[in-house]
Amino acid sequence: MADTVAAAIRAATLAIGESDPIARLDAELLMAGALGVSRSDLLLRHMRDAPPPSFSNLLQRRLADEPVAYILGSAEFYGLKLDVTPDVLIPRGDTEVLIDRARDAFADKAPQRVLDCGTGSGALLLAALAQWPEAQGTGIDRSAAALEVAARNAQSLDIAKRTTWHVADWDAPGWDDALDAPFDLILANPPYVEDDAPLAALVRDHEPAGALFAGPEGLDAYRALIPQLPALLAPDGRGFLEIGSRQADAVSAICAAGGFATQVHRDLAMRHRVVEIWVNC
Structure with missing residues (x-):
């Protein structure tokens, strides 16, 4: 030994x-x-x-093959220590680029209202609220257990008073009725893995399938969510959607069909990672 x-x-x-x-x-x-x-x-x-x-x-x-984040019960994201459980996707460094690009977009004027679609642990929403101390944030997820983790993280980071959480499924009619739109900034890391994609056992056997898989092309969540975003995004607002590295063209086309202009951003490994959207006037 x-x-x-x-x-x-x-x-x-x-x-x-x-x-x-x-x-x-x-x-x-x-x-x-x-x-x-x-x-x-x-x-x-x-x-x-x-x-x-x-x-x-x-x-x-x-x-x-149990992920370290679940073993230890925590993970770091954008400098924040977050509780994680098997009810939520483990926050990943690649996702931090959404916050980087949002900071670029709002360099001159901070967003006042932020929406995180599929919030999971609350990583994106809480990182955004940490950047803009005057902003208010709303996180939605179809998993009540995930929202409990997110709310606990907000409390530990002393951000809880600026957050609201809603159990909501964008596949269900009226899911956004309680959200009090519009929002200046919309963030989303939806499921985007193909149903038959080969994944490491660390991911496949432990992380929540509902936060990973999105149909045979990995596009089902985008097809459901994006057409509903025009009613939620302020006229001068911005949205940032995480994508798989080979999905830039397909997701951009879905956004364009929904009335959005788009810009694709890369992560630190120079892979396509984010589609930025705004209303195409």
Whole structure:
């Protein structure tokens, strides 16, 4: 058995698989969780300590393909620490580009009202509200359990007074009746994975299918949601929709048919990631 934290992390990285690009990161995060410290504190101050007994149990869960975020119960998004459970999709760094582009769009005038469609953990809405302290936000999700996680995150970030949450399914008639439109900024990370897409077991076996899959082309959610957005977006507002890397043309066409002008943005890996929309006057 490894006699230091550093040695235990090396062994855990090998066990997870050196070919896994996040094996080392996962091992470090699990060790930090076992020690009850931040990852940076782990790397700076604890590498020569004896590994805690609880680390082994956490590692075994990761080796059984359980995501680290669910094991630890939290994930970071845009500098915010968020609670996550298997009821919500794990926030990903690629999604942060929606907030980056929204900040660009509202550099001169902050949005006052923000809507997050399919809010899950609340990651997008809470990150937006953290950028604009005067803004009010509404998050909708068809999962009541997900909204409980989002509301808890809003409370822990001291943003709860500026948020409202609604159980709503954009496939159901009248889903937006309680939303008090219009909104200056609309954010959405809808399901966009093809039903038969090959996914890693970490994702396929643990994250909520309803937040991932959207028909044979991965476009069902866009086809349902986008035609309803003109009634929700203010005339001078902006919307930002996350897309799969090969969906830019298809989603842009759906937006254009719905009366929107569009611009596609790339993520840090230079993959198509966001379609920005505004009313095409």
